Amino acid sequence: MPRPILATIHPAAVQHNLARARRAAPDAKAWAVVKANAYGHGIERVFEGLRSADGFALLDLDEAQRVRDLGWRGPILLLEGVFEARDLELCSRLDLWHAVHCDEQIDMLAAHKTNVPHRVFLKMNSGMNRLGFTAERFRSAWARLNALPQVDEISLMTHFSDADGPRGISHQMQVFNEVTRDLPGERSLSNSAATLRHMAADATAAQDALVSDWIRPGIVLYGSAPDYPEHTIADWGLQPGMTLSSKLIATQTLQSGDSVGYGSRFVAEQPMTIGIVACGYADGYPRVCPTGTPILVAGQRTRTLGRVSMDMLTVDLTPLVEAGHHVGFGSEVTLWGRASNGAVLGIDEVAQAAGTLGYELMCALAPRVPVQVQD
Numbered sequence: 001m002p003r004p005i006l007a008t009i010h011p012a013a014v015q016h017n018l019a020r021a022r023r024a025a026p027d028a029k030a031w032a033v034v035k036a037n038a039y040g041h042g043i044e045r046v047f048e049g050l051r052s053a054d055g056f057a058l059l060d061l062d063e064a065q066r067v068r069d070l071g072w073r074g075p076i077l078l079l080e081g082v083f084e085a086r087d088l089e090l091c092s093r094l095d096l097w098h099a100v101h102c103d104e105q106i107d108m109l110a111a112h113k114t115n116v117p118h119r120v121f122l123k124m125n126s127g128m129n130r131l132g133f134t135a136e137r138f139r140s141a142w143a144r145l146n147a148l149p150q151v152d153e154i155s156l157m158t159h160f161s162d163a164d165g166p167r168g169i170s171h172q173m174q175v176f177n178e179v180t181r182d183l184p185g186e187r188s189l190s191n192s193a194a195t196l197r198h199m200a201a202d203a204t205a206a207q208d209a210l211v212s213d214w215i216r217p218g219i220v221l222y223g224s225a226p227d228y229p230e231h232t233i234a235d236w237g238l239q240p241g242m243t244l245s246s247k248l249i250a251t252q253t254l255q256s257g258d259s260v261g262y263g264s265r266f267v268a269e270q271p272m273t274i275g276i277v278a279c280g281y282a283d284g285y286p287r288v289c290p291t292g293t294p295i296l297v298a299g300q301r302t303r304t305l306g307r308v309s310m311d312m313l314t315v316d317l318t319p320l321v322e323a324g325h326h327v328g329f330g331s332e333v334t335l336w337g338r339a340s341n342g343a344v345l346g347i348d349e350v351a352q353a354a355g356t357l358g359y360e361l362m363c364a365l366a367p368r369v370p371v372q373v374q375d
C-alpha cells in the first residue's frame with residue numbers, strides 16, 4: 001500500500017465557488033484566475049469546474065498553452081503581459097489577450113509584426129505600486145497604444161491592495177475613476193476580495209460601489225476566504241477545492257510528563273492518547289504550525305501536538321477516545337478540506353495557525369503528494 005497521504009481536488013466545489021463569485025457581480029464577466037497551476041490544484045484538474053468562466057487569466061505562457069490544449073477557444077489573459085518581444089508571437093498565435101503595464105511592453109508591441117491586432121488590458125498603478133502606469137502617465141500610455149496598428153481594443157485594469165481589509169478600495173477607485181472617466185473600453189478591477197466585499201448588492205449602496213465589467217476571482221474559486229478571519233468560507237458560502245488527507249499510522253499512550261516529537265515541544269500534563277499522522281512538512285504541511293493547530297480525525301475536530309516533522313505529525317486523540325469514537329491505526333485524518341463524514345476544516349484555519357494565508361498552503365502542496373480528482 002502506498003503511504004496514505006493524498007490530495008483530492010473537487011472540481012464541483014470549484015464550479016460552485018465560481019457561481020458564488022458571480023452572484024456578487026451578476027452583470028460582470030468572470031476571468032477564472034488559474035495562475036500558479038490553478039493555485040496548486042492543477043489547471044487540467046479544475047478545468048471542468050471552470051468551463052462556465054468567460055475567460056482564463058494567468059501569468060505563464062506555458063499555462064496559456066495548456067488551457068488552449070484543453071480545447072478552450074475563448075479569451076485568455078496574461079495578467080502581467082509579455083516578458084520579452086518573442087512572447088508576442090505566441091500571443092498572436094494562441095490569440096492571447098495581454099496586460100500592458102510599462103513602456104517597454106508598448107515598445108515591443110510597436111515593433112511586433114502581426115496581421116491580427118491584439119486585445120490589451122492597460123494597467124494603472126492606482127496605489128499598489130507594483131505594476132502599471134501611474135495616474136499621471138496613464139493617459140499618454142493609452143494614447144500611444146491607441147495609435148498602434150498592432151492594437152485592437154484597449155481595456156482598462158487596476159489591482160487593489162486592500163480590498164480584504166479596513167483600508168478598502170475607495171482611495172484607489174478615486175484615482176482610477178478620475179483618470180479613466182472619459183476613456184472607452186471595458187474595466188477590470190475586482191479580485192476575489194473586491195468582488196465579494198465591494199460588489200455584492202448590499203455593498204453597491206455603499207460609498208465604495210464598484211463597477212468591474214470583468215471580475216478576476218482567484219482564491220475564492222479554490223475555497224479560501226479572502227478576508228479570513230473576518231469571514232470564513234462558511235460565511236461566504238464557499239466549498240473547499242482541495243482536501244489534504246492521510247491516515248493514522250500509529251498511536252501512543254502518554255503518561256503525565258511524557259513529551260512528544262523533536263525538541264519535546266509538547267509535554268503531557270495528564271495521561272493522553274495520541275495519534276501519528278503520515279503527513280509532514282515534506283508534503284507541504286507547514287512546519288511552523290504549533291500545538292493546537294486544528295485537524296480532523298475520523299471527521300472529528302482535534303488539535304496537533306508538538307513539532308511537525310518531515311514525514312509525520314502528531315494529534316491529540318484523547319477527547320475523541322473519551323467521547324467514544326473508535327480511532328486508531330488507519331483512521332482518516334483531514335489536514336484541510338472535507339472529511340468523509342462531510343465535516344469541513346477550512347484551509348484558512350490551518351494557514352492562520354502557520355501565520356500565513358490559504359493561498360500559500362495550496363500553492364505549496366509538495367510534488368510527492370499523489371493527487372486524485374473527485375468525480
Ligand SMILES: *Cc1c(COP(=O)(O)O)cnc(C)c1O
Binds near residue numbers: 033035159191216217
Ligand atoms: C492573482 C491575481 C488576481 C486574483 O486574486 P485573488 O486574490 O486570488 O482573487 C486578480 N488580479 C490579478 C492581477 C492577479 O495577479
